[in-house]
Amino acid sequence: MSRYILAFDQGTTSSRAIIFDKDYMSVAIGQQEFTQHYPNSGWVEHDPEDIWRTTIETGKQALENARIDINDIAAIGITNQRETTVIWNRKTGKPIYNAIVWQDRRTAEICNELKQRGLEETFSKKTGLLLDPYFSGTKIAWILDNVPGARNQAENGELAFGTIDCFLLWRLTGGKIHATDATNASRTLIYDIHAGGWSDELMDILRIPKSMLPDVKDSAGNFGTTDPDLFGAPVQITGVAGDQQSATIGQACFNPGMMKSTYGTGCFALLNTGDTPVKSKHKLLTTIAYQLDGKPTYALEGSIFVAGAAVQWLRDGLKIIGHAGQSGEFAEDADPNQSVILVPAFVGLGVPHWDAECRGAIFGLTRATGPRELAKAALESVCYQTRDLLNAMHADYSGNLDTVLRVDGGMVASNWTMQRLADMLGAPVDRPVSTETTALGAAYLAGLKIGFYPDLETFSQAWKCEKQFTPAWSDDQREAAYARWQDAVRRTLTNY
Ligand SMILES: Nc1ncnc2c1ncn2[C@@H]1O[C@H](COP(=O)(O)OP(=O)(O)O)[C@@H](O)[C@H]1O
Numbered sequence: 203m204s205r206y207i208l209a210f211d212q213g214t215t216s217s218r219a220i221i222f223d224k225d226y227m228s229v230a231i232g233q234q235e236f237t238q239h240y241p242n243s244g245w246v247e248h249d250p251e252d253i254w255r256t257t258i259e260t261g262k263q264a265l266e267n268a269r270i271d272i273n274d275i276a277a278i279g280i281t282n283q284r285e286t287t288v289i290w291n292r293k294t295g296k297p298i299y300n301a302i303v304w305q306d307r308r309t310a311e312i313c314n315e316l317k318q319r320g321l322e323e324t325f326s327k328k329t330g331l332l333l334d335p336y337f338s339g340t341k342i343a344w345i346l347d348n349v350p351g352a353r354n355q356a357e358n359g360e361l362a363f364g365t366i367d368c369f370l371l372w373r374l375t376g377g378k379i380h381a382t383d384a385t386n387a388s389r390t391l392i393y394d395i396h397a398g399g400w401s402d403e404l405m406d407i408l409r410i411p412k413s414m415l416p417d418v419k420d421s422a423g424n425f426g427t428t429d430p431d432l433f434g435a436p437v438q439i440t441g442v443a444g445d446q447q448s449a450t451i452g453q454a455c456f457n458p459g460m461m462k463s464t465y466g467t468g469c470f471a472l473l474n475t476g477d478t479p480v481k482s483k484h485k486l487l488t489t490i491a492y493q494l495d496g497k498p499t500y501a502l503e504g505s506i507f508v509a510g511a512a513v514q515w516l517r518d519g520l521k522i523i524g525h526a527g528q529s530g531e532f533a534e535d536a537d538p539n540q541s542v543i544l545v546p547a548f549v550g551l552g553v554p555h556w557d558a559e560c561r562g563a564i565f566g567l568t569r570a571t572g573p574r575e576l577a578k579a580a581l582e583s584v585c586y587q588t589r590d591l592l593n594a595m596h597a598d599y600s601g602n603l604d605t606v607l608r609v610d611g612g613m614v615a616s617n618w619t620m621q622r623l624a625d626m627l628g629a630p631v632d633r634p635v636s637t638e639t640t641a642l643g644a645a646y647l648a649g650l651k652i653g654f655y656p657d658l659e660t661f662s663q664a665w666k667c668e669k670q671f672t673p674a675w676s677d678d679q680r681e682a683a684y685a686r687w688q689d690a691v692r693r694t695l696t697n698y
């Protein structure tokens with residue numbers, strides 16, 4: 203009997219492979235960063251071959267680190283950076299262009315033009331999304347319009363589109379399976395989340411041929427078997443979910459009103475709304491949290507494009523910290539009398555503004571401002587933005603909203619940031635024992651499908667809090683700080 207589940211977590215900055223045992227404990231990890239390409243202002247690309255190579259290498263690394271054989275793996279789960287778009291040739295399996303990453307803003311013009319044609323409501327009614335370059339639809343259109351010969355090939359049925367899960371599935375199964383799951387499909391801008399299928403109307407508007415699109419399956423489903431040459435023996439793939447949805451599962455947010463927030467490159471909060479797709483009045487997204495046995499569970503989502511990316515900017519751009527962990531140490535030592543505010547709109551702003559064209563700004567600089575104050579401002583910007591999106595959640599959701607926020611992702615290692623987050627929200631923040639929540643969600647889906655893991659209720663009971671951060675600020679202190687942030691954001695927006 204195989205004793206483990208292997209989860210691939212293909213993220214924006216790194217690929218990870220994590221092996222979980224029956225008790226949901228991670229027993230070994232393989233991880234590799236890969237190159238980010240910024241060919242133009244606001245453009246972000248990945249080489250799909252880097253994504254593929256690091257996925258396979260980290261899988262082998264994890265098996266080696268666990269000192270186990272591939273035959274010990276009962277099933278594979280895949281979770282992935284969402285929206286990122288790959289188009290490849292069905293015969294050769296070769297991508298015809300780099301992957302256009304979710305953060306990429308090149309299709310702002312296309313979105314504006316669609317808005318001017320009065321089509322935003324047509325898209326949002328069906329997809330739960332907004333007309334923003336973030337989503338896959340306009341990225342597909344851009345590739346078809348800009349790569350020589352692409353449109354003809356697409357119309358002849360020679361090309362396949364996929365989000366990263368789908369591209370990996372295609373490669374892992376030796377080109378046998380062209381499929382995705384409902385959570386990933388729900389981020390493409392062409393998937394009808396109510397009817398549960400690709401929308402002909404939206405595909406027509408964006409001129410995307412249906413032949414390019416994958417089958418859409420449940421998140422716990424049969425996604426084929428790996429090519430035996432890859433790891434030495436075939437393994438079934440039985441779980442797939444976008445990384446934020448996967449983290450929602452890994453955090454066991456299965457009841458309506460439960461919410462998690464993940465702090466990786468960006469920050470994404472998902473609130474489970476059960477079988478009701480809630481339409482936001484505050485520019486939150488309506489999305490599929492997971493789909494089991496053909497039944498979708500919906501979520502409201504708040505998306506922030508820059509969270510840990512602001513810490514990377516301190517490290518790689520400004521070079522004022524040597525490693526991410528140092529940001530918290532710097533913030534701790536910052537001059538408390540300075541109120542420097544960083545609005546990290548490096549690629550525009552997401553919820554609740556959806557301003558694709560504004561860019562970052564720093565307010566409150568003095569001669570005394572130095573690396574410590576900038577580090578503090580970068581970490582605080584993540585807390586302020588979380589407050590923005592929780593305000594929107596509270597305004598949109600009429601059910602009972604859990605006051606505790608479950609957090610995960612690379613940035614939650616920072617105690618300073620988590621404490622400031624609780625201060626800023628005026629609510630407790632729970633950090634779980636298992637910080638590999640995203641990968642755990644995918645492993646759980648894969649294990650659930652094959653009976654390796656038990657039902658949702660039993661899984662929920664296994665969730666454990668490692669540390670709870672409770673607010674230490676007075677209401678006055680909190681509201682004064684938040685008002686300064688709101689003023690800084692107002693002055694950063696393009697329509698100021
Ligand atoms: N101790 C820390 N303090 C602040 N930020 C951190 C810390 N450790 C990691 N990070 C940030 O977390 C991010 C990595 O988180 P991860 O969940 O792996 O991201 P992704 O899945 O987007 O690649 C990086 O942007 C990094 O700067």
Ligand SMILES: O=P(O)(O)OC[C@H](O)CO
Binds near residue numbers: 214
């Ligand atoms: O790779 P992450 O963890 O930053 O997640 C990216 C999101 O899925 C984008 O929607």
